[in-house]
Amino acid sequence: AQTVTQSQPEMSVQEAETVTLSCTYDTSESDYYLFWYKQPPSRQMILVIRQEAYKQQNATENRFSVNFQKAAKSFSLKISDSQLGDAAMYFCAYSPLEGGSEKLVFGKGTKLTVNP
């Protein structure tokens, strides 16, 4: 079974600084998607960034970028120029292509605090 591990239950960062959230996953498949979702307090889950496993180039969305290391099964999220609005739970998620469901397997999350 596929699993996703987020080893940092909590992280904190100073406003305007950079922070990296870690994620590792376990799978025997070669094709899959990886995601980072953000869940602000009492608000709904929002997609932050997506990576297709067949792409070697790391995905980037404005201040958010990933470091995708397929051989190491690692998928970290870097947030640059952190803002107060970045404070949230961040979930790493894996989506297998096999079976066709594209269901998401989530890690336990990392709570990010942004200090002014």
Place this chain on the structure above:
Amino acid sequence: DTGVSQDPRHKITKRGQNVTFRCDPISEHNRLYWYRQTLGQGPEFLTYFQNEAQLEKSRLLSDRFSAERPKGSFSTLEIQRTEQGDSAMYLCASSLVGTLGTQYFGPGTRLTVL
């Protein structure tokens, strides 16, 4: 595009009662997913539909749980004879086939079983 909506947002019930939740996906999305999220955990997959067909159910989905998507639009999730262990946030998400698996989530229904 009004996003994914869920109703109710909060539900408090007594053990043994039945509850039903509704999810309205983004209108053109043909896939609809249900997840359960307990405190301190990430969401766990329960089941999904493509159009009106329920194509996969997790082993987490006991016989007391049933989901429908009768016309391929909104979906309902019913829990019969609720137990305290059913207390959780129930999340609905929708997606469009061919969009690289990107799912859009609703705000969730928080269930408390007393």
